[in-house]
Amino acid sequence: QVQLVESGGGLVQPGGSLRLSCVASTYIFEFYNMGWYRQAPGNQRELVATITSGGSTNSADSVKGRFTISRDNAKNTVYLQMNSLKPEDTAVYYCNARPLRVPGDYWGQGTQVTVSS
Numbered sequence: 001q002v003q004l005v006e007s008g009g010g011l012v013q014p015g016g017s018l019r020l021s022c023v024a025s026t027y028i029f030e031f032y033n034m035g036w037y038r039q040a041p042g043n044q045r046e047l048v049a050t051i052t053s054g055g056s057t058n059s060a061d062s063v064k065g066r067f068t069i070s071r072d073n074a075k076n077t078v079y080l081q082m083n084s085l086k087p088e089d090t091a092v093y094y095c096n097a098r099p100l101r102v103p104g105d106y107w108g109q110g111t112q113v114t115v116s117s
Contacts, residue, residue, distance in 0.1 A: 002026045002106040004095045009111030020080040022095030033098045034078040038091035085115045
């Protein structure tokens with residue numbers, strides 16, 4: 001069982017920036033594919049960005065050029081740098097971890113991001 005703890009959410013004005021962090025409680029973090037998802041009220045949870053154990057990244061078209069996912073295996077942490085935030089980015093952001101080669105799908109508790117003037 002892996003526990004994920006997100007932090008870094010908050011209230012920010014349009015055009016501003018936030019960096020989300022997610023710390024995983026596992027000693028083999030480097031063998032997990034990691035991702036960020038978000039869910040706005042009334043909407044389904046959607047993919048924001050993913051990063052594989054090898055460092056390959058993917059992101060939703062709606063955030064390309066504005067959001068960057070990265071990881072620090074020495075700190076068991078995955079980050080989501082969010083720039084040029086828009087009101088439509090307002091959502092609860094969830095961290096996700098999936099191990100290589102074995103079944104598993106772990107989620108954090110979520111962190112609220114609100115973009116508003």
